[in-house]
Amino acid sequence: MRKRGLAWLLLAVMLLSVFCERSINAEGRKSNHVLTMNAKKLTMRAGCRTQLYITSGYYEVKLHSTNTEIATINRQGIVKAKKAGKVTIVAKDSYSGAQAKCKITVKKKLTQKQIRQKIYGLKDTFPEGKRWTNANTDQYGNGGCYAFMVIAQEHVFGTGTLTKQHTSFKKVRAGDHIRIGNYHSVVVLKKKTNSVIVVEGNYNSSIHWGREITVQELRGTGFYVETRVW
Incomplete structure (x- = not known):
């Protein structure tokens, strides 16, 4: 009986020590846990969207906007800017209570005319005929016509805005990227009924402003559109 009682006592001590160790470790993680956001x-x-990345460790993180009329955020961390104003995106660890915040200023949505004017504002830096080849790159390492786009x-x-792809000519707007035949990229300056006026890099190894491309030409080679307003 004494041996059996001693065995039960040892088992109880072992279980208690494991429980205490887990409790201490959990509390340590809770107090030391740090939640971070990439911006x-x-x-x-x-009208634009961007992606926020949250580093959360082991715990569930809840995301919310302090003003959903200005901007919203979904469970994947995608922020949609809806109208001009200021808003804060908050990420909160449901276990530790740790928080990370991103303050966002949303500017007014641009009209088609304003988009066109902003693109033309690049003309001093990228004048007609300026040499532009695959050796010219953007900040992400893309080259040629795609880099200029x-x-x-x-x-x-804005930097880091997300794109949405479609193949409808009717939906094309100023500022959109049209990928022609999966080999050449252009940016739309103006949309007409049956054509677009574009600016492009690496057109005969240079920057070219004002080429008109018909919808028939686009459909003949195949195309898709990437828009940053959706």
Whole structure:
């Protein structure tokens, strides 16, 4: 009986020590846990989206906007700017209570005319005929016509804005990227009924402003559109 009682006592002590160790470790993680976000401040255009990345460790994180009329955020961390104003995106660890915040200033949505004017504002830096080949790159390492497209779009809509792809000519707007035949990229300056006026890099190894491309030409080679306002 004494041996059995001693065995039960030892088992109880072992279980208690494991429980205490887990409790201490959990409390340590709770007190030392840090939640981080990839940006503390952002400026966005109404109608655009961007991605926030949260480093949370082991625990569930809840995301919310302090004013959903100005901007919203979904569970994947995608922020949608809706109208001009200021808002804070908050990430909160549901276990530790740790928080991370990103303050966002949303600027007024641009009209088609304003988008066109902002793109033309690049003309001093990228004049007609300036040499531009695959050796010319953007900040992400893309080259040639694609690099120039990224530079132009981010000049208008901001760095890191997300794109949405479609193949409808009817939905094309100023500032959109049209990928022609999966080999050449252009940026739309103006949309007409059956054509677009574009600016492009690496057109005969240079910057070219004002080429008109018909919808028939686009459909003949195949195309898709990437817009940053959606």
